[in-house]
Amino acid sequence: MTEEETVPAVRADRLYKVFGKEGPRAVDLLSDGRHRDEISELNVTAAVIDVTFDVEPGEIFVVMGLSGSGKSTLIRMLNGLLEPTSGVVEIDGTDITTLPSNQLRRLRSQHVSMVFQHFALFPHRTVLENAAYGLEVSKTPRAERREKAYHALGLVGLEGWENHVPEQLSGGMKQRVGLARALTAETDIILMDEAFSALDPLIRRDMQTQLLELQASLGKTVVFITHDLNEAMLLGDRICMLRDGRVAQIGTAEEILNAPADSYVANFVEDVDRSRVLTAASVMLPPSEGLDSSVAPVHPDTTLANLFHRASRSPAPLPVVDDSGRLVGELDGSALLAALAPNGGEAGGAGVSGTGTTVTAEPGRPVSKEGGRP
Numbered sequence: 561m562t563e564e565e566t567v568p569a570v571r572a573d574r575l576y577k578v579f580g581k582e583g584p585r586a587v588d589l590l591s592d593g594r595h596r597d598e599i600s601e602l603n604v605t606a607a608v609i610d611v612t613f614d615v616e617p618g619e620i621f622v623v624m625g626l627s628g629s630g631k632s633t634l635i636r637m638l639n640g641l642l643e644p645t646s647g648v649v650e651i652d653g654t655d656i657t658t659l660p661s662n663q664l665r666r667l668r669s670q671h672v673s674m675v676f677q678h679f680a681l682f683p684h685r686t687v688l689e690n691a692a693y694g695l696e697v698s699k700t701p702r703a704e705r706r707e708k709a710y711h712a713l714g715l716v717g718l719e720g721w722e723n724h725v726p727e728q729l730s731g732g733m734k735q736r737v738g739l740a741r742a743l744t745a746e747t748d749i750i751l752m753d754e755a756f757s758a759l760d761p762l763i764r765r766d767m768q769t770q771l772l773e774l775q776a777s778l779g780k781t782v783v784f785i786t787h788d789l790n791e792a793m794l795l796g797d798r799i800c801m802l803r804d805g806r807v808a809q810i811g812t813a814e815e816i817l818n819a820p821a822d823s824y825v826a827n828f829v830e831d832v833d834r835s836r837v838l839t840a841a842s843v844m845l846p847p848s849e850g851l852d853s854s855v856a857p858v859h860p861d862t863t864l865a866n867l868f869h870r871a872s873r874s875p876a877p878l879p880v881v882d883d884s885g886r887l888v889g890e891l892d893g894s895a896l897l898a899a900l901a902p903n904g905g906e907a908g909g910a911g912v913s914g915t916g917t918t919v920t921a922e923p924g925r926p927v928s929k930e931g932g933r934p
């Protein structure tokens with residue numbers, strides 16, 4: 561197995577946040593399995609209930625749920641802005657719930673940056689100064705701050721805009737500054753709370769693509785909050801579905817689509833266009849011996865929606881070839897169709913994972929997992 565002894569970048573262990581005086585008592589009742597509506601006599605708001613997960617280094621972990629499901633409360637506990645009522649948060653192996661505040665501040669500035677929905681830019685500062693802000697707080701020398709901020713602005717496509725002020729920028733560009741600020745801080749973990757939710761759809765799509773590219777090249781750990789299932793499926797290596805403060809399911813987009821944990825999750829994902837979530841990688845079979853190599857290959861990340869035409873017209877299975885030119889699988893029209901029926905993905909997808917090969921379904925990833933994460 562490829563399982564190594566890595567320390568999770570972010571770890572939540574039986575985490576609770578209950579607002580109100582009777583928080584600790586509420587935790588006792590909730591941990592016995594009571595729904596948050598059943599403890600209304602305590603006059604508390606149970607925002608996060610018994611949440612446990614590990615986020616691996618380099619992973620994009622999406623927390624997804626409806627309004628009020630506890631997403632923001634959760635992320636604020638992950639960076640130590642909010643103290644849990646019960647449970648533990650670890651950042652790169654350090655329990656932050658017991659850290660004195662000066663150490664917490666230091667750990668946060670070295671390990672965790674945050675990108676907000678409404679940009680949180682200083683209106684009278686230039687783009688460059690805004691991007692450098694985190695380093696200013698940590699008292700990095702000016703020249704170094706500027707150099708790092710220049711570099712980060714380049715990474716997000718804002719070179720040439722360094723001396724503008726935020727009001728001269730579009731929403732998408734402002735959010736790029738927010739992202740550049742997080743990159744300038746050079747933390748290994750970036751927390752993003754509905755970071756793209758205020759953007760127009762096309763710009764949002766651009767930002768999603770850019771985040772995937774940056775993540776693939778820089779290998780950051782990203783915890784990304786959204787209430788948009790399509791965004792969750794596109795971005796997430798894994799998705800944590802929250803319902804009324806509790807975890808409904810944690811899994812890859814494919815796992816959630818093909819094996820929803822309960823009827824709530826099933827209803828939630830019912831309307832997802834599977835052909836736009838599932839990729840060649842998730843439905844391909846291991847390459848067979850006699851695969852016709854003259855057939856033009858497809859990339860593992862190609863969505864099924866973009867494969868129909870070719871698959872239905874090709875007399876031979878399509879070779880699936882990754883970025884490094886390696887043959888990783890093959891695909892034919894029937895595997896493709898089988899994957900589209902709810903629970904029908906098992907015909908293709910489960911066949912692959914069931915063989916014990918290392919082919920891993922990673923819908924929406926720009927780089928195949930097999931090719932290795934940077």
Ligand SMILES: Nc1ncnc2c1ncn2[C@@H]1O[C@H](COP(=O)(O)OP(=O)(O)OP(=O)(O)O)[C@@H](O)[C@H]1O
Pocket residue numbers: 579605606607625626627628629630631632633634787
């Ligand atoms: N400081 C607070 N004091 C009391 N209740 C709070 C506080 N912060 C959040 N809550 C409550 O906790 C619950 C979860 O809120 P939270 O903001 O975490 O949800 P969310 O999933 O981020 O929602 P949204 O999608 O609307 O941002 C809500 O019922 C909210 O009213």
Ligand SMILES: [Mg+2]
Pocket residue numbers: 631632633
């Ligand atoms: Mg929120």
